[in-house]
Amino acid sequence: MKPDQLSPSASFIAVKFFGLTREPEFRDLFDTGTVRYYEKICASLPSPLHYYHYWLRFRWVRSLYIKIEELLLPGDLLHILARKWYLRRLVDRLLSEGYEQVFVLGAGFDHLGLHYARRGLPSLELDTPRMIRLKKMLLDRHYPAHPHPALRPLHLPRQSLSDFLRQQHCLSAMKKTVVIAEGFFDYLQKAVVDDILSTLKNYFSSPALVSTHFALNELPPAHRWVFRTSLKIAGEHLQFDASMEEFQALLQDHQFRLQQKMDREQMKQELFSTLHTRLDLLKGFYIFSTQ
16 A cells, blocks of 8 residues: 555445444444444545445445445455454453553554553554544544554555664563554565564564454455455555465464464354344454464
8 A cells, every 4th residue: 555545444444334333233342432433433534435424324325335245245344343343352351461552553543542542551553654644633633632542654564663663662662562453464465474573573572463364265266356356446455365374374483372363153153142133254354362
């Protein structure tokens, strides 16, 4: 993605979260503050994206949108809710075990940096220059009286994460650090992923990684094509085309030990015990934490 480009994937994550949480059973998965956050983000997106805030308030529009999404890429919508729900739980678990600060890679419009900054935890978010400018403007507008995460621009791989970490003063290298990488590694080449994992392990004394992963090899060919093509049209490209087993081996090479890993079936079993929905969950989608 170009440094001056609005991230389509980050924008549509906010749009889809907002649309789905108009439905009571999906809204009840999250606290009111999180639901309101994405509503504010959706309403503040640049034109024409902010029109979704108006149209998705109508049930018939939501129903049509869901039918089209499920026809093209079954499970994509529900995976948005799953990643937000599970990531918060995994990070909270690590914080309860003594982790002290939060580092968000490719933060987009995600709410976790703000959530933990408001709890008094040192929180730092990285993203491309335009995304950081836009998010700062949105947080200043909607949360002027609340602590914000530190927002810093960094355009990987053109700029060095290692150089950035040596120069920043927001986080301590000696504190136990939760690194959040939601939908981050998928857009980077394997060599860049390898370098980032090495940098995190070498800089922080005790890093724990909480991340998502798309194993495209588990998608049917038609859905794999839709996944790739939709991102390509929006100007983004999936580059880290690795199976979950390959990613796990790469993590182990850098001494990141899997603590918890959830696949589609595990998430479906837990979520569907409380949800009464016909929506599927995206094949090949994983969420995991390491230490």
